[in-house]
Amino acid sequence: MTVLTLGPAGTVSHDLATRLYGDDIELLPTIRSIIARVASGSGRGLVPIENSETGGVGETLQGLMEFEVSITAEAYMPVRHHLAARYDPSRLSVVYAHPQTHEQCSIFLDNLGVEVVHTSSNAASAVAMQRNENAGAIISEMAARIYSLPIAVRDVQNRRDNTTRFVEISPLPRDLAGCTKCSLLVDPEIDRVGLLADILGVFARRGINLTRIESRPSRRGIGKYIFFIDLEISEGWLEAEEELRGMTNLRELGCYPRLEVPGV
Amino acid sequence: MTVLTLGPAGTVSHDLATRLYGDDIELLPTIRSIIARVASGSGRGLVPIENSETGGVGETLQGLMEFEVSITAEAYMPVRHHLAARYDPSRLSVVYAHPQTHEQCSIFLDNLGVEVVHTSSNAASAVAMQRNENAGAIISEMAARIYSLPIAVRDVQNRRDNTTRFVEISPLPRDLAGCTKCSLLVDPEIDRVGLLADILGVFARRGINLTRIESRPSRRGIGKYIFFIDLEISEGWLEAEEELRGMTNLRELGCYPRLEVPGV
Structure with missing residues (x-):
C-alpha cells in the first residue's frame, strides 16, 4: 500500500x-x-x-x-542539518534556511555571521543555492545528494539529539497487539x-x-x-x-x- | 521609550x-x-x-x-486577510501567501483553485506580487497601502473572529495595579x-x-x-x-x- x-x-x-x-x-x-x-x-x-x-x-x-x-x-x-557551501563558508554572501531550520541551527548561524534568507522548505533552500553561486544552504544529507550540493560543515544543529x-x-485503527x-x-x-x-x-x-x-x-x-x-x-x-x-x-x-x- | x-x-x-x-x-x-x-x-x-x-x-x-x-x-x-489582485482573481497564475496565512484562508484559496506559492512573510507576499504582473497575494490592508497593491476580495480568512x-x-515587571x-x-x-x-x-x-x-x-x-x-x-x-x-x-x-x- x-x-x-x-x-x-x-x-x-x-x-x-x-x-x-x-x-x-x-x-x-x-x-x-x-x-x-x-x-x-x-x-x-x-x-x-x-x-x-x-x-x-x-x-x-x-x-x-x-x-x-x-x-x-x-x-x-x-534531525541532522548540514551547511552546504561551494567554498569557505565565512565568505558566503547569504545562507538559505527554512525558518524552523534556522531556529534549530541558531548557534552555528549566529557565529557564522552571514546573512540568513528564509525559504519555504529545506528543499527550497537547496534549489535557491543551486541558482546562486555565492550562497550556502542548511540542508539534509539526502537533499545534498539529490540536488548535488557539497556539504562544507556537518551537524550544525544546536543539539545532537534534535x-x-x-x-x-x-x-482505520489497527488491532491492539x-x-x-x-x-x-x-x-x-x-x-x-x-x-x-x-x-x-x-x-x-x-x-x-x-x-x-x-x-x-x-x-x-x-x-x-x-x-x-x-x-x-x-x-x-x-x-x-x-x-x-x-x-x-x-x-x-x-x-x-x-x-x-x-x-x- | x-x-x-x-x-x-x-x-x-x-x-x-x-x-x-x-x-x-x-x-x-x-x-x-x-x-x-x-x-x-x-x-x-x-x-x-x-x-x-x-x-x-x-x-x-x-x-x-x-x-x-x-x-x-x-x-x-x-486578523483580517485580503486578496490583492490586479484583475479577475480566478484568472491569476499564482497567489503568494505565508504558510500560516494560507492555513487561515484555506477555504477561500481551495475554492479559488489558483496555485498558492508560500513566502517567508506577508510582506514578502506583497513584494513578490509587485514583481509579478500575473500574481495575487494574501495580505493585510496596511500592507496593501504600503506596497500600493489593489485589494480585490476582502476578508478571505476562514473565520471572522480570527x-x-x-x-x-x-x-522589568510592572506593579500589580x-x-x-x-x-x-x-x-x-x-x-x-x-x-x-x-x-x-x-x-x-x-x-x-x-x-x-x-x-x-x-x-x-x-x-x-x-x-x-x-x-x-x-x-x-x-x-x-x-x-x-x-x-x-x-x-x-x-x-x-x-x-x-x-x-x-
Whole structure:
C-alpha cells in the first residue's frame, strides 16, 4: 500500500519513509493533503507531529482534528542539518534556511555571521543555492545528494539529539497487539475552573503515565482549547478512557507501537 | 521609550504597535532579536504569542524561556486577510501567501483553485506580487497601502473572529495595579506520573481559572516538556504560586492588564 508523505524530494519525511517503507512512496506538497488523502482511503500516510526543539506541528494536529484517520504507528527520526557551501563558508554572501531550520541551527548561524534568507522548505533552500553561486544552504544529507550540493560543515544543529517524532496514519485503527501508546483528543467544549485538572486526575489516580499533553486552538474563538493527550498503555487505561467519556468529548486517535528506524 | 516589533512594514505587529504606541516604533526582522534587545534594556517589545487558528507562536515562547524579560501587557488584534489582485482573481497564475496565512484562508484559496506559492512573510507576499504582473497575494490592508497593491476580495480568512493575542514585554515587571492576569513558566525538570495533574490541582482547589496551558519542548530531549500557564488573578492566587514553588521550578513571567486597541 502506497505511503504518502511530505515532499519535495529530500525532506526528512521522505528520508524516513524510504527507510521504513522502501520505494512505494508518493510525495505530496502539504501535510493537509496527505491526511485528506488517507481519510479518503487511498493509502497510509507518514507525517511529523512534534520536534524536540520546536514542539508540535500545527498542520498535523489540525489535520487529525478535522479528518477521520487513525494513528497506527510512531517513529523517532534524528534531525541532522548540514551547511552546504561551494567554498569557505565565512565568505558566503547569504545562507538559505527554512525558518524552523534556522531556529534549530541558531548557534552555528549566529557565529557564522552571514546573512540568513528564509525559504519555504529545506528543499527550497537547496534549489535557491543551486541558482546562486555565492550562497550556502542548511540542508539534509539526502537533499545534498539529490540536488548535488557539497556539504562544507556537518551537524550544525544546536543539539545532537534534535529529533522529530512522526506518526503513521491509516484510514482505520489497527488491532491492539504490540501497541504501547494511545493518543487521545479531548474537546471540553464547555470550560470550567479545574476541568483540565479533573481530566488529568483520571489518569493520575490510576498511575497511568501521560507522555505528552498539548493544547491547541479549538477554532471556536481565542482562549478556547482542545487537548491532545498521549498515554502509555498500562493497567486501567481502558477504564480511565471510559471515565473520561463521561466527563467530556473524547476521541481515540489510535493506539500504536513504535517502529524502529533502520540505519540511524 | 521605543517599542520594538516585528517588521517589515505592514505586518500585523506593525499595525497593532502603531495603534497602541504611535510613531516611536522600531521594526526588527525576528521575534528573537526583539526579545534579546528588550532583555538588554533597550526598549519595550510587542510580540505575537498565540493565534485563534494556529495556536502558540513558538519563537515567542522560546524567547520568553531564554531571556529575562517580563510580560507587562496583553492586547487582542483581529486578523483580517485580503486578496490583492490586479484583475479577475480566478484568472491569476499564482497567489503568494505565508504558510500560516494560507492555513487561515484555506477555504477561500481551495475554492479559488489558483496555485498558492508560500513566502517567508506577508510582506514578502506583497513584494513578490509587485514583481509579478500575473500574481495575487494574501495580505493585510496596511500592507496593501504600503506596497500600493489593489485589494480585490476582502476578508478571505476562514473565520471572522480570527484573532492574534500579543504581549508587551519589558526589561522589568510592572506593579500589580490594574493587572488581571499572570503568566507562569513551570519547568518540572524531573517528570513523574500525575505531576501535571497535581500542578493544576493547586489552582483548581482554590477556584482559580486558568485561561491557557501550553506545553513546549524543554530542549532536554524529545518527550520532556515545560508548561506555560496563564491564570486570572483572583483570591488565593499568590498562595497558589507559593505552594507551586514548593513542588516545581516556577518563574513568574509577569502580571499585566489588557490594553484596548484603538480603531478595531
